[in-house]
Amino acid sequence: MAASKCTRLCGETSRCFLNSVDTVLFDCDGVLWRGDEAVPGAPDVINGLKSMGKRVFYLTNNSTKTRSMYVDKLCRMGFRAVPGDVFGTAYCTAVYLRDIVRLQGKVYLVGGRALSDELEAAGIGHLGTGPDPVIGGFSDWGSMGSDREVKAVVIGFDEHFSYMKLTRALHYLQDSSCLFIATNTDTRLPLEGGKVIPGTGCLVRAVETAAHRKAQVIGKPSSFMFDCVVQDCGLDPSRTVMVGDRLDTDILMGSTCGIRTLLTLTGFSSLEDAKSYQESGSLSLVPDYYVNSIADLLPALSGEQQ
C-alpha cells in the first residue's frame, strides 16, 4: 500500500489516471493561482478537463470570497466556472448553520464581507463585522458581548480582528450552548513573492485560548466541504480525486473521505514533506500522486482530446 503512494503522474500514468476519474476537486490558492497570478497552464487544465466531460469543483479554505466573487476571480484568470462549482468556507459555513444545525438565533461574526454576505443569503442574522474600536477600560470590557439572541460565534478571516472582538467572542462562548465555529485553521495566508500574512488559524487559537473551548472547523481537513459537494451534486468516491498543495489540509481531507489525492508542488508542501510523512507511517498525509504543477497534466489532456 505504502509503496504505491506518492507516484509521480507523467506520460502513460497521467492518461490512466485521467481515465479513472469523473470528478476533480481543486484547492485554489497554491494550486490554480498564487495571490493574483494564475499558475501557468492551470486554466487550460481546468478547461480541458471540463471539455473531456469531467466535473470540476473548487474547494477552498479561504473565507474572504463568496461563491460569486470566486467565479469572478476564476473567470478573470481564464478558468471556466459557475457559482455552483465553488465550495468556499464562507458559503459552507452558512450551509452548515442553515441546514445542519438549523441555527435559531444570530451569529456573532469575526469575519469580513464575504462571510456576512453568505450568511445573509442563507437568511442568518449576524453582528460584529467591521472595526470595533477600543472603548472604556477594564470594568467596561467585563460586560461586552451581551446580545441574548446570539447563539453562535463564527471566526473567519478578519483584518479588523481586535482585543475587543476577542473579548466579545469570549463572553458569548462562556454560555456552553453557544456554538463555536471556525471557517479554517490555516496559520498563514501566502501572498505573491513568498510573502505571508497571518491566517484565520491565529485568530481561532486566540479565541480558543480565551474561551477554554475548541472550535468546530468547517474547512479542510474537516470533511464537511466534501459532504457539501456530495449533498449538492453527488459523486462517486471511487472516481473522484482531491488536488491540493497542502498535505495537512487538502491531502488529509481526501484521505479521510476515502478518495484519491494528488499533491501539486506549486504551493505550500514539498515532496520532502510527503516522503517524510511516508517514512513515519502517517499515510493519511501522503498523496497517492504528485505533479510539479497541474500543468504537467496538459499533454495527457490534449492526448485524450486528439
Next chain:
Amino acid sequence: MAASKCTRLCGETSRCFLNSVDTVLFDCDGVLWRGDEAVPGAPDVINGLKSMGKRVFYLTNNSTKTRSMYVDKLCRMGFRAVPGDVFGTAYCTAVYLRDIVRLQGKVYLVGGRALSDELEAAGIGHLGTGPDPVIGGFSDWGSMGSDREVKAVVIGFDEHFSYMKLTRALHYLQDSSCLFIATNTDTRLPLEGGKVIPGTGCLVRAVETAAHRKAQVIGKPSSFMFDCVVQDCGLDPSRTVMVGDRLDTDILMGSTCGIRTLLTLTGFSSLEDAKSYQESGSLSLVPDYYVNSIADLLPALSGEQQ
C-alpha cells in the same frame, strides 16, 4: 512526601510555619485583591508580616503596571510597599532585555503604557504601542514590520491588539535571530464579580501560531521573576515561601525554584484542583500548604506580636 503536601494552615501549624520563614513572595490578583477590592484582612497580614521583620515581595504576571503604579495601588488599599518590593512582568521583561540578553536594538512591543515606561526606564528603544488601524489591503499587509533595528518582539497585555499588530509581529519573527518574549501566558484576567476578560496568553498564542515559534515567557511559572528577586535582594530558599492562587503559575514556580508553596482559595484554583493533581502524582502543582484566605494567618500573626 505526598502525604505531607496540601496541609491546611491553622492554629499551631500557622505559628510554626511563620517561624520557619523569613521571606514571603505574594502573587497579587486573587491573593491580595480581586479587581479593585482588597481581600478582607489582607493588608493587615502583609503589614503584620513586615512588623515581624519578614521580608515581603510582590510577584505578579500582570504587565499593565509599572513598579511605581503597583506601589500606588498597594498603598491605596492599605498595603505597605516600596518600588523595590514589586516584581511585575513589565519591570522583569525590561530587566531581562537589559541585563540578561543585553539587547542591541529596538523592541517591537505589543503592550501598553506600563511596559513602554519600564522599557524606557531601562534605556531600551521600542515601537508599536497604541492603536494600529487597518490600512490598505492584502498586498500592503505583506510588507509590514520592516524596521531593521527591531531585534525583539515583546507580547504583553494590549487592549489595542489587532490583526495589523499580529502581522507586524509575524514579519519581525520571520527573522530567526529576532527574540520572541511574552510577559506571561495567563489565558484570562479576572475582574470583580466573577467577570473575566481575555489574558495576555490569548495574544501570545495568536502570534505563536502565525510565527510557527514559541515565545520565551518571563512570568510565572517561569523561574525568571524569582531569579530577579534573588539577584536584587538575595534570599534563603529554605526560609522562603511563595503564596498564590494559581496552581499552574504560582505554585508551579515555587516548586520549580525549590521553595515552599502556599495556596490561597480566594482566587483562581480550588482545593479540588490541588487534590486532583495530588492524586495524579503531579506534585509540582500541589502546594505544601493552603488557606481559605491569607486572612487565616492573622491569629498567628497577632499571637506572635503579643
